[in-house]
Amino acid sequence: MNSILFCLPQPRFFHKQPSLRFTQALCLLGAFITSSLPNVSLAAEVPSQVALSQQQTINSDNINQQPTALYLDNMLQLLKPAHSQLGITVWDMTTQKTVFEYNNQSLMQPASVQKLLTALAATKQLGKDFIYQTRLTTLAQQPLDKSLIENGIYSGDIYIEFSGDPTLKYQDLRQLLASLSQLGITELTGNIVLTSEQDSQLQAPGWVWDDLGICYAAPISPFIIDKNCVYGRLATTGYNKVANITMMGNRPIEISNDAYFVTPIVNRPVAKPAVQTLTDAVVLPAYLTESVPQCQLTLSRFDNNRYHLSGCHVGAKSLPLAIAITEPQLYAQQIVAKQLASLGIVHQLPITASIMNTEAQFMAQRQVIASHQSAALPQLLETMLLKSDNLIADSLLKKLGEVYYQAPSDFARSGQALKTILYSIGIDLSNANIADGSGLSRYNLLTPEHVLSVLTTLYQQPEYRFLLELLPQSGVSGTLRYKRYFNKSPLKNHVFAKTGSMLGIANLAGRVNVSNGHDYLFVLFENGLSPQIKKQQKAPFSAVFLQTMMDVPR
Template sequence: MAFVQKCLLATAVFCLSTSVKSAITESPKTSVQPNADQQHVASIVNFINPAHSLIALSIWDIEDKRLVYQQNANMLMNPASVMKILTALVSAEVLGKNFTYTTRLSTDGEIQLTNSTLTNDIYLQFSGDPTLTYADLSKLIKRLKKQGVNQVSGNIYLIGDTLSNDQPAGWVWDDLNICYAAPVSSFIIDKNCVKARLSASGHNKKTQLKVMGKRPIKVDNNTQFATYSASNAECDLNLKRKDNNHYTLTGCYDRAKSLPLSIAINDPVDYALKVINNIFEQQKITLQGQTIALNNLLSTNDLSHAPQLITQATHSSASLNIIMEEMLLDSDNLMAEALLKTSAEYYYGEAANLNKAAQTLRTVLNQLGIDLGAANIADGSGLSRYNMLSAAHVLNTLKFIVEHEEYHYILDNLPLSGRTGTLQYKRYFNRAPLKNKVIAKTGSMLGVSNLAGQFEASNGKKYIFVVFENGLSPKIKKEQKASYSALLLQKLMDMPLVIEPNQ
């Protein structure tokens, strides 16, 4: 009652500060004196808390297994790419560290050749491998050429999940043409991303668009070259998508050098069909039949429904550990979504759409003792604006990883400050005192700047932490010298050493 009376007489700011501190320094039954490290963090947070954005924070002492500090830890916020930590754990649990994707080329029976003509049907089974490339498929089909095949009279069947949605709910429409939002599918080739280059040449500087590698997409180029001046300082390009990987590029271009473009495929099935036809043509194998996509409703790599099929060649991906490293270091959205979708398919033993994949994440984590409670899970990459997680959810996930040695490779795959991934060149993380001291997953989008992982303080102890900052104004972000997480971690490097935790 005395506390309430004091709050009524004090300012709102003082009350908020007092209530935040009480979350750390008071237990439900009795008040205890905060440790030196808790006081240290509280003083930092009170000093650097931003005026216009919302902060959620949790810090855990790994050695003492003790919560050092938390602020708004149970508040649901947008996690952005920090979500990939949860996806990594679920994939590791369901698929295992040594899991590999397999793309399989089969025929309906033993190869039957008549005058270099293959009379069999060919089945190419896609597995949703996010690392599969055009070159990998070329090597598979080249195996037929080496067996003397110059012509195929049968059909080519591409097997995969042709029915599920390609993008999770909550992905921003503006992002869908960009490769970091490429569609998720059983049919993934070169990360469902096509490279192109826009340039201007000749006396009239007419623009030209070249699709690299002669990939089977169509782009109508309606751009104009404009000499740079203050009047056209906002010279922008706009890519509009149509059906069947057809696009229209409009706007103006004012650069002296060519401009690289990365275009996300919008129809993975159509693209895969055309790519396979192109590869057969490049291998100088004539196709007399049709190229058809078949929906495979059975579990991945299960061909028991067609026992007459005989495998002629396979391509295997790198192990999950290697795929996860790229996913976490580069914050690769397609890899995250593919891993979660594959995890759902193996978990349930059947094809799974992206909605079911999101449900699988919650289910598997719950079985591991990580209750997501009121959280909303829309995807595995964190690109969806519909995701809602708390700092406590992420901290509990990190605690589980730290406490189980078989999952330590997930932490090892996180970006290292000043060395690898998204922290290699990040401002203030690439210099002392943070360089080489922080391994963490970044999470950034408009209005969001998050970081979660582990840091080593100057006292020699290691801590796991989660920093969520939502509602960050783009204007403020552009003007600030250092991010909130950088400022906080710089100060946390001087964390006092606490030998005996409070009991």
């Protein structure tokens, strides 16, 4: 083969002319690739079906001999971050073969990429027709009608059967209770009981304690109303004065406050060296030149859904608040009492809660007054994947465990159920650690290969393929709609993937279509990413790598 100097295409995230050194490096890498493949063209066609049938598996050595693998490996050596840890695997959807691997067997924290496992396991165990149902019932020999109500008084017990529906809203519950008014009921003299079948474990092991007051870490309970989240706003009354908190919806929580706003400090002086040297011109570290005071808000949580906000915030613009309910059962009891009163229905006895009675005699006498149904499972999964909804993910994990064991299930048992369910369809998670369904737990551990197994199952098994269509699309939908460098060319419209982001974690897994006419499934794990380094990055590593993939050779 003639010796040539072949320059690899520069990654498209370089919108400005790259340095001469970088251009020379690309050319040297191109020369290395061409010299390492004396009998292989970079434009080689996909292997024939005969060749594929002779080789059912490709080990790492074989992968590393392919042009795609050489190209990606050498580009990775140029582009990989110096301080964070990477795990990568790429699978060609045309040849249905793995074409690139890097640390693909390393156990790492998946963050919200974990939701891909939850989506698949929930579909397998619960089925596409699954819905959550919240019911208003009573015990009687016949359906409740106006003949059983005397002078507006109903003396039977009323049961509100909660199912852990993560989408149940305040207004949905009110409509259930309004059915009592429609029957002419103005007073209830019996008991009102909130019932459920689920366990009472509200948080998964490994959730970060200071996340627990924030709505993306709302408790996983059978009693969920408006995502167990209340909203408000913190507004300044002037610098260094106690701010005002306004909570929306008049919900039954108490919040006190001594937080305040402060003005940014402008042009804070920095001590100069006593002797002027050439190094005086060097840019000082951010922590020495920072002009904004160190300031943060802290939310403290107490019993009975009481909170206290303290600390400070820099600036004058008001802040939105989203506070997670600490005690969902108490919150639901108080909401029901509040709604009955607003409907003009008198009830003197305390509202209680208990595990649902499933004895045959009870079930035979149960009469449904009204019910509310959630959307079917595919719609729930669409919201979960597009918006990375933690509450839906962990509620579904609890539910699939409950259905699998035919009993209330905590996070540990539900995680084991997920492993068993996925093993039944060919995904071995024996060396993985599953702590929750959302990826919020720091105890979750998966390899890129685990996640690739899920993606290939979605692609290869028609009954699950719809899940690939629910993933966020770069620059178009979900968590990729506005994500930096994914919302513009060349990645816009070409990436369909689940994001996974937490402090120190920037993961991405899904599908990308590239200029060589092939589609690829990929898993990109990046753990140990310093917030300071992330802030300084010109582009996220996942965007850099995928833009490099856009020019994978044929």
